[in-house]
Amino acid sequence: MLAFDFFGATEGGLFDINATxxxxxxxxxxxTYILNxxxxxxxxxxxxxxxxxxxNNIMDAKNKLSEVEKLEADLLSQLQSARSEAQKIVSExxxxxxxxxKEA
Structure with missing residues (x-):
């Protein structure tokens, strides 16, 4: 009883419903409203x-990467055709x- 008087809880129990x-x-x-x-x-x-x-940056990077891959494939095919043409010219x-x- 003395412990309850010390904390100021003289009535009720653990949960007193008052204006608090x-x-x-x-x-x-x-x-909650203010913080929100x-x-x-x-x-x-x-x-x-x-x-x-x-x-958006990731999408742009993916698009540019696919474009670069296409350009790389195109350049490789052009390089291959140029090499074969050069080889043909050299052999001719x-x-x-x-x-x-032989004629001389």
Missing amino acids: LPLMAIQVVAL SLFFKPVGNVVEKREKFVS AENESDKLY
């Missing part, structure tokens, strides 16, 4: 914009020089 409970509920609701409007929404908007920015020149050498 509704006041605390109103404070929690008000704090001042902190959580702006931070959420910034995070959302950043996610969009990153996803060798044949012609052999022919001229």
